[in-house]
Amino acid sequence: MMKLITFEGIEGVGKSTQIQMLNDHILKSGFTSSIIREPGSTPFGEDVRNLLLNSDHDISAEAELLLMFASRAELVQTSLQESHTDYILCDRFYDASIAYQGYGRGLDLDLINQLIINIKCPLPDLTILLDLEPHKGFERKAEDKMDRIESAGIDFFTRVRNGYLTQAKQNTKRIKVIDASQDITSISNEILLHFNSLP
Numbered sequence: 001m002m003k004l005i006t007f008e009g010i011e012g013v014g015k016s017t018q019i020q021m022l023n024d025h026i027l028k029s030g031f032t033s034s035i036i037r038e039p040g041s042t043p044f045g046e047d048v049r050n051l052l053l054n055s056d057h058d059i060s061a062e063a064e065l066l067l068m069f070a071s072r073a074e075l076v077q078t079s080l081q082e083s084h085t086d087y088i089l090c091d092r093f094y095d096a097s098i099a100y101q102g103y104g105r106g107l108d109l110d111l112i113n114q115l116i117i118n119i120k121c122p123l124p125d126l127t128i129l130l131d132l133e134p135h136k137g138f139e140r141k142a143e144d145k146m147d148r149i150e151s152a153g154i155d156f157f158t159r160v161r162n163g164y165l166t167q168a169k170q171n172t173k174r175i176k177v178i179d180a181s182q183d184i185t186s187i188s189n190e191i192l193l194h195f196n197s198l199p
């Protein structure tokens with residue numbers, strides 16, 4: 001049975017580095033693994049990603065939510081259902097919509113949960129939440145050009161962070177919170193502890 005591990009957190013917490021490190025560990029242990037990201041990963045999803053992040057349109061929160069779910073619906077019905085690897089490591093999944101569009105943009109959480117159920121999102125076996133104060137995340141990303149969502153400001157990211165932490169409190173078995181201000185090796189070791197505890 002394929003196991004789905006999702007990585008969450010605001011910008012600049014080091015998700016990509018940690019996903020790569022866990023992927024290396026899985027391959028060295030003799031298992032197979034694939035890495036996907038949201039929004040994106042299918043040809044349609046990558047087009048939607050460009051629309052969402054790089055377009056100059058000043059879109060509504062509702063349009064943003066539905067585009068996220070358009071990309072996600074494709075992903076659920078292709079890569080996630082057809083996967084033949086032992087593990088899928090996903091750079092963000094539906095928890096991001098609850099945190100960003102729910103807590104961040106203020107959209108109705110019941111609507112988001114209905115979408116999650118209706119497009120049949122699988123429940124991740126493990127979710128790693130890399131937690132960091134927004135201003136520290138932004139310091140790390142200061143070199144990069146900001147995309148449309150990143151330009152939303154520190155108050156927005158404080159709400160997103162708190163949204164993630166609230167979800168973690170409500171799903172303590174699945175979502176593991178890790179202090180992302182630690183060094184890369186310490187974070188990776190904590191992730192491995194959770195990974196090794198998977199049934």
Ligand code: TMP
Binds near residue numbers: 011068093096101150
């Ligand atoms: P990233 O993959 O470069 O982090 O960019 C994805 C952006 O999209 C990031 O700002 C988080 C945002 N996002 C949402 O707002 N809702 C979602 O459901 C997902 C998956 C991502």
